[in-house]
Amino acid sequence: MYDFAPDSDLSPTERYRQLADAADALTAGEADGVANMANVAALMWEFLPALNWAGFYRMVDGELVLGPFAGRPACIRIPLGRGVCGRAAQTGETQVVEDVHAFPGHIACDAASRAELVVPVVRDGAVIAVIDLDSPQRARFGAEDAAGVEQLARVLANRI
Known part of the structure; x- marks a missing residue:
């Protein structure tokens, strides 16, 4: 049995x-990328407070396709450049959005979402997926969150 639950009083960095x-x-040691994404989506859901969605979109034939996640049902396909995920995938840059309703072209899969953090997963110079976190709390994500999820993306780059 796995029990990776963190202490509630940890600093964001820890x-x-x-x-x-x-x-x-x-x-x-696990070669199946979908299994790895599924477990990590569950870990993010367990570890990170104030989320209403945590998961992955995979790059498939030039667009993002829904991968494993925790949360409400989500948009299945996202074109590059569209919404927060599409912009992160197109630019290869982390996107921290304090208020998704102010983000041009935001794709509202869950009306309760207020803030979003999207981090590209890059292998051999190419975006292969994005890690997407949504929160019902405005301005939920900041620099520490971005740095932490970027580290997670580096761990996963050769495992998904």
């Missing part, structure tokens, strides 16, 4: 370090 360590432990 919480993300423990999340990356747990993801590393769960995905090490």
